[in-house]
Amino acid sequence: MQTLSIVLVLISIGTIVGPMAGAVIIYRDNLSQLVVPPQINSLINGNNNNGNNSNNESNVGSGNFGAGDGGGGFPTTTFVNSQINDEAKTFTVTVNVTNNFNYDLTINSLNATVESSQDHYQLGTISLDSPVIIMSNQTSLVTVSGAWTQEAADHVQNNFAGATSINVDLAYVTIDVNGIIIQQTQPINVGDIPLT
Amino acid sequence: MLNKLSLNKINIIALIAGISTLLLIAISVFVPWWQFIIGKPTIAQISFSPVNFNFTLLGTSMATPLIWATNLACFLTLASGGIIMLIYSLKPNKSYSKKLLGFGYKQPVVAVILFVIELIALTIVASSVAGFNVPLQGAGVLQIPQSMTQGSGVNVSVNVIAALEWPFYFAIIVAGLCITTRLYQPKKLTTMEPSGPFVSMNN
Numbered sequence: 001m002q003t004l005s006i007v008l009v010l011i012s013i014g015t016i017v018g019p020m021a022g023a024v025i026i027y028r029d030n031l032s033q034l035v036v037p038p039q040i041n042s043l044i045n046g047n048n049n050n051g052n053n054s055n056n057e058s059n060v061g062s063g064n065f066g067a068g069d070g071g072g073g074f075p076t077t078t079f080v081n082s083q084i085n086d087e088a089k090t091f092t093v094t095v096n097v098t099n100n101f102n103y104d105l106t107i108n109s110l111n112a113t114v115e116s117s118q119d120h121y122q123l124g125t126i127s128l129d130s131p132v133i134i135m136s137n138q139t140s141l142v143t144v145s146g147a148w149t150q151e152a153a154d155h156v157q158n159n160f161a162g163a164t165s166i167n168v169d170l171a172y173v174t175i176d177v178n179g180i181i182i183q184q185t186q187p188i189n190v191g192d193i194p195l196t
Numbered sequence: 197m198l199n200k201l202s203l204n205k206i207n208i209i210a211l212i213a214g215i216s217t218l219l220l221i222a223i224s225v226f227v228p229w230w231q232f233i234i235g236k237p238t239i240a241q242i243s244f245s246p247v248n249f250n251f252t253l254l255g256t257s258m259a260t261p262l263i264w265a266t267n268l269a270c271f272l273t274l275a276s277g278g279i280i281m282l283i284y285s286l287k288p289n290k291s292y293s294k295k296l297l298g299f300g301y302k303q304p305v306v307a308v309i310l311f312v313i314e315l316i317a318l319t320i321v322a323s324s325v326a327g328f329n330v331p332l333q334g335a336g337v338l339q340i341p342q343s344m345t346q347g348s349g350v351n352v353s354v355n356v357i358a359a360l361e362w363p364f365y366f367a368i369i370v371a372g373l374c375i376t377t378r379l380y381q382p383k384k385l386t387t388m389e390p391s392g393p394f395v396s397m398n399n
Contacts, residue, residue: 179236179355
């Protein structure tokens with residue numbers, strides 16, 4: 001009976017202490033590796049396989065992600081073309097988005113309001129035509145459509161008469177990537193849009 | 197007749213509890229007790245059971261040796277509990293049986309209790325330290341606190357889904373079986389212990 005009690009106590013201790021002690025002994029030279037996965041270390045150290053952005057590329061986000069095994073940085077965008085349909089009062093902007101992650105990304109939605117930088121008058125809206133899947137380490141064309149109203153056209157004619165371009169902001173920008181919804185609280189200045 | 201006598205000597209509930217415990221271990225390695233999915237489609241995923249913890253971010257599994265060791269400890273503890281429960285079920289009337297049962301029945305019960313405590317602690321810690329309201333069950337939108345996105349001019353929220361999977365409920369049943377075995381034990385000893393003239397006849 002006494003022996004059995006001792007055996008059971010030893011089993012209790014051994015099953016818990018054994019694996020823990022084993023892990024500690026294996027990683028005794030670098031105990032931080034016990035808790036922090038090597039992938040996280042890569043993130044912290046900022047390893048970036050694809051951090052070279054050319055001048056015509058914009059890096060979405062405030063810095064390089066350095067995803068190590070998980071990827072090579074935030075997606076980058078490159079302007080491709082834009083089309084304006086005056087009669088329908090619509091326009092489309094096409095950009096190339098490069099997914100630098102080793103993981104497929106889905107842009108579920110993108111919405112924003114276009115407004116004049118000068119008087120913050122709402123000129124129109126833009127949105128993503130349909131969800132876009134960008135395969136890992138691939139580039140996909142993303143087309144954003146927009147429309148402006150007759151009131152906006154009248155406003156521009158009345159307030160920007162003679163102007164060849166108008167400086168616009170994107171306000172209330174909301175983008176949903178893989179269910180992560182990012183809402184821009186401050187307007188993003190797009191620059192001058194030609195009026196002629 | 198001999199078979200019937202042998203069956204009578206087996207504690208059936210303990211046998212089922214022991215087999216269920218070993219079955220639970222095998223299931224828990226592959227199917228989590230609780231799953232937390234971030235993003236739609238999934239961008240990160242936590243699959244959690246006492247014997248397996250898996251965190252995947254952007255398709256990359258993040259494993260830490262400490263968690264692996266903890267999982268292995270739970271695996272061995274549950275396995276020893278299941279095996280000892282099986283031994284007890286086959287020898288329920290020996291002098292040492294109560295000790296076997298006392299050890300065996302606790303392991304799944306402790307595993308379930310610790311798991312629930314860990315989940316509740318996780319939500320409390322996530323809420324109080326990071327400001328995340330992590331749901332334990334169901335879909336929700338996890339709002340990243342303003343303090344984390346301060347200065348970047350963005351509000352970030354994430355679609356999340358949390359679900360307690362069927363092995364968790366199976367674990368509760370196994371724990372219930374183990375407790376039942378423990379509660380049943382004194383009765384069994386009383387009813388099966390021979391007394392009076394049968395003592396000398398059986399011995």
